[in-house]
Amino acid sequence: MTNAITESDTLVVGGGVVGMSLAYGLARAGDRVRVLDEGDNSFRAARGNFGLVWVQGKGLGAPAYARWSLTGASRWPAFAAELMERTGVDVELSQIGGLTMCLENSELADRANGMRQLRNEIGRHYPFELLDHEGVRKLVPQIGPDVVGAIFSPLDGHLNPLRLLRALVQGFESLGGLTSSNVHVESIAHRNGKFQVTAGGARHEAGRLVLAAGLGNRELAPLVGLSAPVKPNRGQIVVTERMQPFLKHPTAHVRQTGEGVVQIGDSKEDVGMDDGTTIEQLSRIAERATRFFPLLAGVNIVRTWGALRVMSPDGLPIYQASTQHPGAFVVTCHSGVTLAAQHAGPLVDWIRGGAMPDDTTGFNAERFGHVQSH
Amino acid sequence: MFKAIDTGKQRKVITLRVEGHDVCAYEGDTLAIALLNADVVVFRRTPVSGQSRAPLCLMGICFDCLVEVDGRQNVQACMLEVQPGMQVCLQKGARRPEEVA
Amino acid sequence: MSEAFTHDLIVIGAGPAGMSAAITAASIGMKTALLDEQPRAGGQIYRNVSEVGPKIGALLGQDYLHGRPLVDKLSRSAAEVRHGVLVWDVNRDLAITAMQEGRSFQLRAPQLIAATGALERASPIPGWTLPGVMNAGAAQIALKSSASIPAGPIVLAGGGPLLLLVACQLLDAGATIAGIVETAPRANRWAAIRHLPAALGAPSYLVKGLKMVRRLRAAGIPWFTQATELVIEGRECAQALRFHSAGRECRLEAGIVLLHHGVIPNTQLSRLLRTEHVWDTKQLAWAPRVDGWGQTSLSGFRIAGDGASIAGALAAENSGAIAAIGAAFALGHLDSVERDQRSSAARRDLARQLSIRPFLDTLYRPPEWINKPADATVVCRCEEVTAGRVREMARLGCQGPNQTKFLSRCGMGPCQGRICGGVVTQVLAEALGKPPAEIGSYRIRAPLKPIPMESLAALSHTQFKGNNP
Numbered sequence: 001m002t003n004a005i006t007e008s009d010t011l012v013v014g015g016g017v018v019g020m021s022l023a024y025g026l027a028r029a030g031d032r033v034r035v036l037d038e039g040d041n042s043f044r045a046a047r048g049n050f051g052l053v054w055v056q057g058k059g060l061g062a063p064a065y066a067r068w069s070l071t072g073a074s075r076w077p078a079f080a081a082e083l084m085e086r087t088g089v090d091v092e093l094s095q096i097g098g099l100t101m102c103l104e105n106s107e108l109a110d111r112a113n114g115m116r117q118l119r120n121e122i123g124r125h126y127p128f129e130l131l132d133h134e135g136v137r138k139l140v141p142q143i144g145p146d147v148v149g150a151i152f153s154p155l156d157g158h159l160n161p162l163r164l165l166r167a168l169v170q171g172f173e174s175l176g177g178l179t180s181s182n183v184h185v186e187s188i189a190h191r192n193g194k195f196q197v198t199a200g201g202a203r204h205e206a207g208r209l210v211l212a213a214g215l216g217n218r219e220l221a222p223l224v225g226l227s228a229p230v231k232p233n234r235g236q237i238v239v240t241e242r243m244q245p246f247l248k249h250p251t252a253h254v255r256q257t258g259e260g261v262v263q264i265g266d267s268k269e270d271v272g273m274d275d276g277t278t279i280e281q282l283s284r285i286a287e288r289a290t291r292f293f294p295l296l297a298g299v300n301i302v303r304t305w306g307a308l309r310v311m312s313p314d315g316l317p318i319y320q321a322s323t324q325h326p327g328a329f330v331v332t333c334h335s336g337v338t339l340a341a342q343h344a345g346p347l348v349d350w351i352r353g354g355a356m357p358d359d360t361t362g363f364n365a366e367r368f369g370h371v372q373s374h
Numbered sequence: 375m376f377k378a379i380d381t382g383k384q385r386k387v388i389t390l391r392v393e394g395h396d397v398c399a400y401e402g403d404t405l406a407i408a409l410l411n412a413d414v415v416v417f418r419r420t421p422v423s424g425q426s427r428a429p430l431c432l433m434g435i436c437f438d439c440l441v442e443v444d445g446r447q448n449v450q451a452c453m454l455e456v457q458p459g460m461q462v463c464l465q466k467g468a469r470r471p472e473e474v475a
Numbered sequence: 476m477s478e479a480f481t482h483d484l485i486v487i488g489a490g491p492a493g494m495s496a497a498i499t500a501a502s503i504g505m506k507t508a509l510l511d512e513q514p515r516a517g518g519q520i521y522r523n524v525s526e527v528g529p530k531i532g533a534l535l536g537q538d539y540l541h542g543r544p545l546v547d548k549l550s551r552s553a554a555e556v557r558h559g560v561l562v563w564d565v566n567r568d569l570a571i572t573a574m575q576e577g578r579s580f581q582l583r584a585p586q587l588i589a590a591t592g593a594l595e596r597a598s599p600i601p602g603w604t605l606p607g608v609m610n611a612g613a614a615q616i617a618l619k620s621s622a623s624i625p626a627g628p629i630v631l632a633g634g635g636p637l638l639l640l641v642a643c644q645l646l647d648a649g650a651t652i653a654g655i656v657e658t659a660p661r662a663n664r665w666a667a668i669r670h671l672p673a674a675l676g677a678p679s680y681l682v683k684g685l686k687m688v689r690r691l692r693a694a695g696i697p698w699f700t701q702a703t704e705l706v707i708e709g710r711e712c713a714q715a716l717r718f719h720s721a722g723r724e725c726r727l728e729a730g731i732v733l734l735h736h737g738v739i740p741n742t743q744l745s746r747l748l749r750t751e752h753v754w755d756t757k758q759l760a761w762a763p764r765v766d767g768w769g770q771t772s773l774s775g776f777r778i779a780g781d782g783a784s785i786a787g788a789l790a791a792e793n794s795g796a797i798a799a800i801g802a803a804f805a806l807g808h809l810d811s812v813e814r815d816q817r818s819s820a821a822r823r824d825l826a827r828q829l830s831i832r833p834f835l836d837t838l839y840r841p842p843e844w845i846n847k848p849a850d851a852t853v854v855c856r857c858e859e860v861t862a863g864r865v866r867e868m869a870r871l872g873c874q875g876p877n878q879t880k881f882l883s884r885c886g887m888g889p890c891q892g893r894i895c896g897g898v899v900t901q902v903l904a905e906a907l908g909k910p911p912a913e914i915g916s917y918r919i920r921a922p923l924k925p926i927p928m929e930s931l932a933a934l935s936h937t938q939f940k941g942n943n944p
Binding site: 015037040041046165169170173179182241276277279282283284286289296298299300301302303304305 | 918929
């Protein structure tokens with residue numbers, strides 16, 4: 001094994017959307033950054049991503065999170081333009097509004113009430129419309145008769161998560177960022193103001209350490225005196241063959257990508273570290289999809305998969321700086337795409353010594369009963 | 375592209391419609407071979423770039439023989455046998471979303 | 476809780492291994508189902524053997540006709556044979572979800588034998604996606620199933636026993652062969668000689684091989700060896716094959732170019748089930764780990780025939796019988812004495828079949844360059860991803876085919892890596908300086924082949940338990 005030692009300003013553990021957004025932002029701000037990433041077969045929430053840049057319905061009862069998501073969505077156009085300029089990769093951002101379609105009146109009513117409550121709580125302009133069947137049909141002519149209505153938010157959108165990750169990786173490299181791939185963090189030490197992380201047989205040193213390893217944060221956070229009580233939540237996805245474009249608005253469960261592929265995701269399961277699929281869920285997802293869009297009935301499914309969301313106990317992010325080991329940070333959330341620009345910008349400023357961004361000061365583990373030692 | 379050789383047996387001939395033209399085929403043949411025998415060169419244009427494709431494997435693995443049969447799109451021609459009156463056309467690019475009655 | 480068992484044994488694939496397994500299992504009294512995609516039994520090697528007439532039968536030869544009694548025996552056995560069935564999912568509990576005539580259904584048995592055979596190794600050379608470029612095996616399928624042959628001049632390029640066999644069969648059928656272009660490097664011959672003594676355990680193979688060469692030479696077909704730099708020319712379809720041989724640039728005009736660089740195991744199902752695989756460095760392909768009874772690392776799941784390791788039709792027939800006997804013993808239908816007695820003849824015959832393999836594997840080892848396509852050559856035909864793009868992904872930090880797939884869409888198409896998988900593993904291996912075994916392969920997911928949404932949706936009205944891998 002090698003005795004290699006690398007030296008950086010900041011080490012980022014985790015090369016998914018969250019990790020790479022932070023790494024990109026840090027490199028852009030002038031840090032020498034190294035990302036430590038696992039191998040080809042590790043669980044990667046980034047790969048399971050739907051690509052939604054989504055505002056509606058988020059942060060019910062937690063207005064700070066609702067505001068954080070709102071701001072996140074509003075920063076996206078500039079961020080997408082910047083990524084395009086720097087890397088030539090078009091992340092196919094489209095923010096023409098999104099729909100959460102409902103097949104039951106009770107569901108529609110619940111969602112509408114939730115949105116009204118959010119609007120009252122958020123203290124900011126919060127546009128949305130409650131559409132009936134005909135209202136939805138005007139936006140999406142292909143809906144099925146079972147669709148009773150939808151919540152439409154003009155702020156919602158989607159992008160291509162695959163291209164986003166590629167853009168972040170390419171952008172990071174063009175800014176001098178370095179990545180150690182196929183490594184697993186074995187130990188973390190903190191001496192003389194430096195973090196020493198052994199991974200893949202090498203020792204990596206940096207003044208700052210950012211843990212953005214998704215589900216891996218659960219084990220890593222305590223090593224720097226923090227807590228990230230995240231758990232996996234499985235979503236199963238059905239993916240079709242390429243189709244000619246017919247659906248330009250993203251919907252919560254069905255969206256069509258820039259390549260024409262239709263992705264359908266409509267499940268939440270608590271099954272541990274299992275990214276497999278079940279006929280039970282897949283058939284339910286397919287059945288609902290054909291009720292949302294009858295034209296999908298004869299369309300071929302090319303692939304299905306499962307992916308693990310990174311869920312905190314209340315579903316809100318955990319952004320926290322360590323007091324026991326100053327310079328170590330935990331960053332975890334399950335909306336890595338919506339919040340990517342926030343992570344690359346304001347959150348990086350915080351990591352580099354600035355104040356926590358407005359609306360994020362409550363995203364610590366104390367709310368789960370964790371107490372940091374000093 | 376292809377032609378049938380004499381098998382020494384009587385073979386029943388049926389008619390298909392391919393891109394609007396009548397085409398003869400032997401009963402029992404797969405659609406892919408019937409099309410090859412009818413000198414169809416291009417079976418589909420890819421959804422990615424519109425590139426022309428025709429069968430590579432004839433055993434259901436390559437998915438290059440996709441055609442539209444009796445209104446069903448993206449059907450593997452090598453995996454079904456010809457039927458009298460079958461309506462066949464090229465699969466031109468990605469699937470067209472279809473009106474549902 | 477799991478779905479109830481519907482049979483004692485389910486066999487997938489009605490080629491020689493599958494037919495033999497089903498026949499054997501039924502004869503032991505196991506309630507057996509055999510599921511196959513095609514309308515008739517025979518797999519690819521014995522495709523249409525029950526229907527073919529005497530003229531075509533004679534042309535295809537005794538080795539092919541050997542399949543006929545096997546098909547007959549299957550039809551007379553007590554095995555429940557279902558044709559036109561696409562098995563599109565199997566979970567770790569061995570619950571099978573399959574589709575027939577657009578309708579999906581489920582089956583389950585405590586023992587499952589996959590006999591899904593082999594597929595041809597990809598030959599990614601410039602121009603290989605043009606209409607008119609086909610696998611040599613495809614031409615053989617056209618002959619077997621429809622007595623059809625290419626109408627115009629044909630060039631056969633590559634290496635392997637099938638290449639010369641198909642050339643002979645096409646010649647006998649009246650086709651025009653513009654040339655045979657062998658790509659095996661000279662070094663193969665010398666390396667293979669070491670294995671010749673063992674190969675003499677199955678002399679008929681060698682004799683057949685020599686006969687084919689003589690027949691083709693006598694026909695005066697232009698023959699080229701140790702060819703490199705193969706390029707297929709044409710805009711809308713294949714028009715010619717250009718290549719280097721014996722120090723010269725050569726060009727053969729043909730509208731049909733048949734490529735062949737050997738066959739590799741079809742491991743879609745075994746990888747869907749996440750059983751252990753090894754990278755076979757002789758056959759340059761992934762092979763599932765199986766024991767002497769075909770048992771994989773997933774209890775109850777066995778593999779027989781070329782789907783485990785390439786050894787040909789006769790070997791497959793033996794390994795199918797052996798796997799069925801193994802399954803019968805596992806279920807308590809046989810004791811160990813009966814098990815060993817029943818399988819001894821098949822084992823002896825199998826050993827004879829296997830004795831030729833080292834010789835053939837060495838003689839027909841594909842040239843190194845076939846797995847090093849130029850940057851501009853498409854490797855993923857479905858998504859039109861080039862080798863250069865794959866190498867770019869490696870430079871971006873992708874450590875294997877799955878990250879590569881995510882970032883480039885390589886492997887996301889309907890064939891799910893059947894064609895490109897092996898090539899991508901090897902291109903990445905070279906780019907990352909690691910052996911293929913460390914690079915790994917695509918994660919395989921259901922459906923094994925595309926199925927219509929409504930076929931999956933309809934299953935929501937049934938009760939389910941149990942997880943997929």
